[in-house]
Amino acid sequence: MQTKLMPLDQAAAIVKDGMRLGLTTSTTDNAPMAFLREVIRQGTQQLRFVTLTGGGLNADLMIGAGVVAEYETCSCVLGSYGAAPNFQRALRAGLMKMKDTT
Numbered sequence: 001m002q003t004k005l006m007p008l009d010q011a012a013a014i015v016k017d018g019m020r021l022g023l024t025t026s027t028t029d030n031a032p033m034a035f036l037r038e039v040i041r042q043g044t045q046q047l048r049f050v051t052l053t054g055g056g057l058n059a060d061l062m063i064g065a066g067v068v069a070e071y072e073t074c075s076c077v078l079g080s081y082g083a084a085p086n087f088q089r090a091l092r093a094g095l096m097k098m099k100d101t102t
Contacts, residue, residue, distance in 0.1 A: 008034060008038050009038060009042070011035060011038075012038035012039045012041075012042055012044075013042060015039050015042075015044050015047070016044065017044055017045045017046050017047075018045075018046045018047070018048070018069075019044075019047060019048070020047070020048040020049075020050060021039075021047050021049055021050070022049075022050040022051070022052065023049075023050070023051050023052070023055070023058055023059070024051075024052045024053065031056065031057060031058040032058070033057070033061070036058055036061055036062055037061070039062075039067070040061075040062070040065040040067055044067055045067055045069075046067075046069040047062065047067050047068050047069060047070075048068075048069065048070040048071075048072070049062055049068045049070065049071045049072070049073075050071075050072045050073065051071075051072075051073045051076070053074070054073055054074050054076060054077065055071070055073045055075070055076040055084070055087070056076065056077060056078055056079065056084065057078060057084075059071065059073065059076050059084065059087065060076065060078065060084035060085065060086045060087050061086070063076075063084075063086040063087050063090050063095075063096065064085075064086030066095075068090070068096050069096055069097065070097040070098075070099065071087075071096055071097070071098055071099065072098075072099035072101055073099075073100075073101060074100070074101050074102040075102070
């Protein structure tokens with residue numbers, strides 16, 4: 001039986017420029033932050049990012065790093081910390097295409 005485990009750098013290398021990347025959580029306690037940081041570190045660009053039940057720190061990190069070309073979500077906030085600053089800034093500056101799924 002083939003193992004499904006692989007080093008983080010190999011897992012992140014599966015994500016190529018322009019791919020759609022979906023996440024299902026906006027909470028900080030179970031977001032795959034190490035994986036997302038590795039995707040950023042590898043220089044992946046122009047991602048089509050989708051978050052189900054809204055985005056949070058995970059999406060704001062990716063947007064702030066400039067790797068998101070298109071974002072589909074119903075919201076992007078940092079919970080009790082308020083608005084997601086990179087998300088707000090990117091929207092106002094027109095740095096990404098937004099698909100509202102509310």
